[in-house]
Amino acid sequence: MASCLFFFLLLATTLTTFTTSRPHVPKPKGLVIKLIHSDHAIVPKYFQPEAKAKLEPTNYYSGPLLFINFQIGQPPVQQFAVMDTGSNLLWVDCAGCRQCRRRAINRAIYDPSHSSTYTSIQCDDQRCIDISANGECSPTGQCFYNKRNYARGSMSSGLIATEQLTFGPIHEGIAEEITVVSGMVFGCSSDSQSLPDSKFNGIFGLSNRSYTISAFGSKFSYCIGDITDKDYGYNLLILGEEANFEGFTTPIDIQYSGHYYLSLQSVTVGNSNTYINPNGMWSKSAVMDTGTSGLWLVSGLYTEFRIKIVAFMEDLGLNSTTDESRKLCYHGNFTTEPVNSQLTNVHTIASLHFANGADLDLEVKSLFYNTNKGTFCLDVNPSITEEVTIIGLRAQQSYNVGYDLIGRMLYLQFRECAALFP
Structure with missing residues (x-):
């Protein structure tokens, strides 16, 4: 508990310059995302700290998953988050997180204190009330989500904030396909325990209460072609008006x-x-x-x-x-x-x-x-x-x-x- 308190106080101290109000930036009407197989070569390898090696086994996340590859912040930091229709929050591990058992080799963990586009959300903000049922507050008055439970004891908790996310391109080398979305609501995880798959460092929630969905309207679709082939290149997520409605x-x-x-x-x-x-x-x-x-x-x-x-x-x-x-x-x-x-x-x-x-x-x-x-x-x-x-x-x-x-x-x-x- 003491380490969590330190994390929140540290963020409040270092992020003061990034919490001022910003002009409204229109969000794109749609977004097409190429999904990445969890065993694809592009996914970074991770190591697990020895102290965290003995976790209870679980079958919930066994087998392949599909990741959304995006960048967060400015300067941007690459993320691989699980596409999850069962979660109502987009969150990523943040620097200084307590008991995080995943650490990327040769890749930086997102540090909000180094990002010029990070903006905290206060406890009385409607977005905080929507995400955190009890409107929970950090000691500094910032909104945080507590113990967002996943399968069989897995959980994540941390601050609720907004950030700039960068997606694409879906065709390699085509700069015009890069999409930048400002002011996306997300969770900056200070504690993510017992998540069985060590290859991802966040969840890209797509449930109805997710601000990820509302940022693009009220429609989305995905096509899952083949998860037995890690190199299959046509698994696809479409957010917004271009979602495919057939059948x-x-x-x-x-x-x-x-x-x-x-x-x-x-x-x-x-x-x-x-x-x-x-x-x-x-x-x-x-x-x-x-x-x-x-x-x-x-x-x-x-x-x-x-x-x-x-x-x-x-x-x-x-x-x-x-x-x-x-x-x-x-x-x-x-x-x-x-x-x-x-x-x-x-x-x-x-x-x-x-x-x-x-x-x-x-x-x-x-x-x-x-x-x-x-x-x-x-x-x-x-x-x-x-x-x-x-x-x-x-x-x-x-x-x-x-x-x-x-x-x-x-x-x-x-x-x-x-x-x-x-």
């Missing part, structure tokens, strides 16, 4: 938390109309969450789904095994022979059916991942909550997903993301 629609229930809830009506496995407990007692609430890679089904649904997947694969001549974490696995690699031949004629293994007739069809790559042990395993898990099914990145591959927050509709379209690339 089938299903209503969005936007909660006070900002999360986007969908109504999952039923699930089928295989090409038959074998419905999994369509009138059962399991919760039908679901969210599309880009902050995790797996599919997390409420327990009753998960149990039946796993049983039917085993039967479906047995019909193809594939017998299951389990790994040390009791995941359902199969011998071989689903992209090579002989397994590839057994799956060649299978386009859809399972489908998630939402209200209004929108379907999310799941291919082999949407459900399974290849391991380095000569097996491929099902990336479907029992949900960490009994109230909601969480649909991660893997299940969203080959889909463009559009969010119309005014119309409260989600658009789903199976398509090749390269066709959307400008």
Whole structure:
């Protein structure tokens, strides 16, 4: 607690010259962002301080994620933040943060005291009230967010402020594609603990309460083409008026938390109309969450789904095994022979059916991942909550997903993301 107090007092002392009011700068109507695979060579390598090496293991952020590469401040400092539709805040680690376990090699951590475009937000500011439910204040009267919880105990806390963000270009070397956005609300993290993936240094929140979304209006879309290939170059996020709205629609229930809830009506496995407990007692609430890679089904649904997947694969001549974490696995690699031949004629293994007739069809790559042990395993898990099914990145591959927050509709379209690339 003493170190947190020191952090806030230090910022208040060093940032006095950067908290004056600024003229309003119109924000762009839209922004196109090329998403970066978490294992891509461009992502800096990190080391973990020895004192922080023994953290509880977690599977929530296991598997690939998609990063948004941008620069913050002036002079600009490069960031890699997770695109997360389940979070309502954009935040990055700041210099002096307590218990940060990620440190970049050969790369500076953002220091707000060195930025001429940093502006603090006071506790009585409406933006502070919106983000920090209790309107919490630092000892110097600056707004801060406290214990913004993520999966399984992960958290971040720090000051709320505004900064200049620089994005692009999406085509290398084209300066005209660089977009500078002033006055973006963000969290300057003074404490980020137990975040399982050491490759990122922040979260790019896209929930309905995020000021990132409101800065560009009320629309956004993303296309997830392939997360099995770290060099795939067409994963795309579009913020604002240019968002792609095509395909089938299903209503969005936007909660006070900002999360986007969908109504999952039923699930089928295989090409038959074998419905999994369509009138059962399991919760039908679901969210599309880009902050995790797996599919997390409420327990009753998960149990039946796993049983039917085993039967479906047995019909193809594939017998299951389990790994040390009791995941359902199969011998071989689903992209090579002989397994590839057994799956060649299978386009859809399972489908998630939402209200209004929108379907999310799941291919082999949407459900399974290849391991380095000569097996491929099902990336479907029992949900960490009994109230909601969480649909991660893997299940969203080959889909463009559009969010119309005014119309409260989600658009789903199976398509090749390269066709959307400008």
